[in-house]
Amino acid sequence: MSNYVWGTSLSYADYLQSKSFVSDVKSATRDAVRKVSMDISRQTRAIIVSNELLQREQMQLLTASTDRTVATLNDGFERISYTMDAGFGRLSDDVSELNATFHWGFAAVLASIGHTNDTLSELVKMAKNPVQTVAFNHFEIARNTFRQGLYRESLEELDKAISGDHTSAGYEREWRFHQLKGILQLGFAGCDMSLYDLAKAEKSFLAAARYGKTDYPHDAGRAFLSAGWAAYCQGKMKEAFAHTKKAKLLHPAMGEGFFQASKIQMALGDVESALSQLAKAINRDSFYAIKAAGDGDFQLHDDRLRGFFDALRKEKFRQFEPEVKAVLDKLTVVELAPDVADNNERRLLRAFLSEGANWPLLDMLSVVQNLDNTRDMLLDSVKSLPIVIRIKAPCRSFDVRETYTEQESYYADVVVKPGGFFKKSVTEKQQKTRMVTKTRTVTKSSAGTEIPFEFCPISAGTFSMGAYVKDFYLGRYPVTQQQWEAVMGNNPSHFKGERLPVETVSCDDCQTFIKTLNTLSGKQLYRLPTEEEWEYACRAGSLSEYYFGDDKSRLAEYAWYDRNSAGKSHPAGEKKSNGWGLYDMAGNVWEWCSASVGAGSVLRGGSWRTRAEDCRSTILICPPSNYCQKDVGFRLVFVP
Secondary structure: OOOOOOOOOOOHHHHHHOHHHHHHHHHHHHHOOOEEEEEEEHHHHHHHOOHHHHHHOOEEEEOOOOOHHHHHOOOOEEEEEEEOHHHHHHHHOOOOOOOOOOOHHHHHHHHHOHHHHOOHHHHHHHOOOHHHHHHHHHHHHHHHHHHOOOHHHHHHHHHHHHHOOOOOOOOOOOHHHHHHHHHHHHOOOOOOHHHOOHHHHHHHHHHHHHHHOOOOHHHHHHHHHHHHHHHHHOOOHHHHHHHHHHHHHHOOOOHHHHHHHHHHHHHHOOHHHHHHHHHHHHHHOOOHHHHHHOOHHHHOOHHHHHHHHHHHHHHHHHHHHHHHHHHHHHOHHHHOOOOOOOOHHHHHHHHHHHHHHHOOHHHHHHHHOOHHHHHHHHHHHOOOOOEEEEEEOOOOEEEEEEEEEEEEEEEEEEEEEOOOOOOOOEEEEEEEEEEEEEEEEEEEEOOOOEEEEEEEEEOOEEOOOOOEEOOEEEEOOOOEHHHHHHHHOOOOOOOOOOOOEOOOOOHHHHHHHHHHHHHHHOOOOEEOOEHHHHHHHHHOOOOOOEOOEOOHHHHHHHOOOOOOOOOOOOOOOOOOOOOOOOOOOOOOOEEEEEOOOOOOEEEEOOOOOOOHHHHOOOOEEOOOOOOOOOOEEOOOEEOO
16 A cells, blocks of 8 residues: 555545645635645755755745654654645646646646646537537536535536436547546545545546547546556556556656656665656656655655765756856856846856755756756846946056156355455355256056946847848947057047047057957957948937937937037037937047948948038948048947
């Protein structure tokens, strides 16, 4: 017979009728919370799950000191208590699959999942004759009485659906009828125990599987699983395993099939085969590790189970370590977004690489089982956020003129004898000192400071030039003189100021800057925007003359041009940005771009000395690459 409850000799039937279980269920129904507790050896629990993860998963770890009911347990055991709201609730909401929280004490959920729950109108459409229509109507009455807790009446209606009544011959080959009948005979919390008959339940589930396997293989798989459980509870282990094996073949995605097969093999003493099946169940849902640790058949081989979990966590770490590294490599761009760079998900991935080999199994799996989702979520989170890249400027020597003071000696005439009316005074040369200010040229070295560059994400799309633009990052501002000086060690600009755009640079000068910047970065990360990328980003989804509309009288809000610039450039970012967070796309300085045709270059956006008409989103000029004026600058594209 089954050892259904660890530490007791209760059979499945006794368990369903046990006072504590039934009262728990009644209380759970009233409180809309279904709680299940499992006793797990302390050593095994430490290998499979941490207290922190239990808390995150809204489970409780109860010990003798905190729960009076545990005081009777062996000191080597702990009790894990969890609610079935998530699993049970999902099953009740037309989700067609069992999950690892499924519990045979709540087997009534089988009546509400898969095609067993098809509506009467759907069933009547399948009816091929009046006899089948009558049978489906009896089935609908059976379901309604089942939901009302009128289980005997439900079984009577199912017998009419299968075998007929005084007006109809019945429809024996409909699998749904046998499935619901089997559930009533199998029993569940709060069932009518007078209907309980495991042998009949097994027969009904096998009939359901036989009639449903061609058209409804997943439902047939659940029927075979139920037949296997009914056989297990009768102590018919050979038949139980055979039924469960068929369940796995028909529904290989159902983790409960692998868990049940593992449990049966454990009961038979075939530990190696059982652990192989358990690994497959855990691959489908990691909660099966806890479920196994709290199951009596597994606990009979607790040392072997603990060794299995220890080996499995080491195997999982070796398996996922390169995958986590690959994901973190892809998330380089996330490191550059201050708002998400140090979020919990990335911290966990980094911690996995440094500490994960020693984590409990479920803690490890909780990080890696949703690795793709974590990567996509983090990448999505930065699609609308500017990123910041800090470039460490090279240390370099340079000459500067500086002033200093020092003491200087000199000679002065000093009167030693005063003169009179007829006599000259007597003087002599005496040495004196004084502090004087001087200038000198000295050679200094820069400290290699970090200079920030900000980039805005530009999502892929097509715009009026007819070009398709892929995702890219564009400089939030034109390159400033501070950034140029940090990278190049000089400043070619006519107007001087750290936050002013660098200007008086040719396209060739820009390419030299980019080459130097890429060398400092150790990768080819930077380039000029293409003509299409620049206009697409400038427009920010607009179709108007300017990225803010067609009214050029508003240009002064967004740009420095001939009417408001006072004949000079201005610090980057002082005017309003466009819709995608980019500043100075119109006016201030022209910006170099790669031409759409050939290997040439173009200037876009207008400058501080152009008319309003020349600051439109479409405007461009095509000078030679060595063209260099005091209103010409550029901005960068970042390619992660």
